[in-house]
Amino acid sequence: MSESSPWDDIAVPGADFNVRQVPGETAVPCFWGRDTTGACLFIVELQGDHTDQFRKNAVTVHGIEVDLRGGESGRQRLVLTLEKQVDRDLFEGLCLTLASALERATDSASSLAVALAHIRRWKTFLSGRSQHLSAEEVRGLFAELTFLLELIERQASTTAVVEAWLGPEKSHQDFIFGNTAVEIKSLSGTERSTVRISSEDQLESLNDELFLRIYRLSNLPDATGARSLNEIVGAVQTQLAEAEAVEAFDRKLVAHGYAPLPDYDGPRFVVSDVHSYRVGDGFPRLMRSQLPTGIDRVAYDIRLEAIAPYECDNEEAFGGN
Structure with a gap:
């Protein structure tokens, strides 16, 4: 991986999290972020209440916390949190390909469906913790x-x-x-x-x-x-x-x-x-x-x-x- 990453220029906040929007044409805005512990985040902002959809299709991934959090003005956030910095290269790969996949979604519901399916697909790669190929x-x-x-x-x-x-x-x-x-x-x-x-x-x-x-x-x-x-x-x-x-x-x-x-x-x-x-x-x-x-x-x-x-x-x- 390159030594630089999307999280390098995001300061660790004193409260909540700091973010920088991911460039690209998506139906919902996506952000790189850091929380108060310095953990790397990827955030997908959704319009409306998608709690039932999230619970029905929830996925557990080793090394990454996948959470749906409430936001202001009828919004929710799908937040991916990296638990171990050693896995940052894989996490960055997941987030970059997820951002690309989200370009095919049309609204918040389809964006959440695409995101959860993408994370489920990546679960195999993350569980294997692949080495870097020569x-x-x-x-x-x-x-x-x-x-x-x-x-x-x-x-x-x-x-x-x-x-x-x-x-x-x-x-x-x-x-x-x-x-x-x-x-x-x-x-x-x-x-x-x-x-x-x-x-x-x-x-x-x-x-x-x-x-x-x-x-x-x-x-x-x-x-x-x-x-x-x-x-x-x-x-x-x-x-x-x-x-x-x-x-x-x-x-x-x-x-x-x-x-x-x-x-x-x-x-x-x-x-x-x-x-x-x-x-x-x-x-x-x-x-x-x-x-x-x-x-x-x-x-x-x-x-x-x-x-x-x-x-x-x-x-x-x-x-x-």
Whole structure:
């Protein structure tokens, strides 16, 4: 996260709280705030009495107090209070994306509904307290989600597609569906032509078909079709048709170490190249079943030129022939 935040220039008040309005076009005004303890607040100001709606849809989130408070002149305030400063980066991410989501609301009632649904969605990320992903991890997750989107186009059930994504669960391969296993790798646009295989299990499978699929990602923020990690996560979420798939996808993102933080609004990638390789007899690899006794936890690089004879049509990685 950036060292600065929306709360830095808000003084701690002697009573009640100090606020600064969030810029943007929303049906209801939103504010950054601080209370007398110095806690970071996010406030949504509502017209009318929404107590019944709030109680019916109340959500409890670890580390954040969610409260509906009375205000003057027939107003109420939805107040989010951060309990621990260590979680400020996640809280800022929640508030920024909430402010964006509220642009789609039309009045106070719909604004409260959007806010509570958004907080409920973020509950998964907050409970996982995700770590900050490295540049390499961002690229790796982006590549896996690119394949997941491609798989959604070819499968009837989005729940089945999310179930097939096993990378976050530390499976030997990133995707397994039917009798096909696919290991996903990413390369930066300027990276040397080798891929890192992180274990002796990645290129050995009990499935009938095993593929290595490599995405070359170029950071071209102004290019047509360029996406950030946050944007490709959002693209997947809009394609998930079943509630079960949405919940499972969010859980797997948390397991991967992801939360929708503003940091992941960049870099913005385009897929500049895709190659798929059928892994089988003769493919240069190390396998657990063939390692000498006592050798374990193997990682190694494969030169792409050495596996060129095993390249196949990209469609074959989706279970085609």
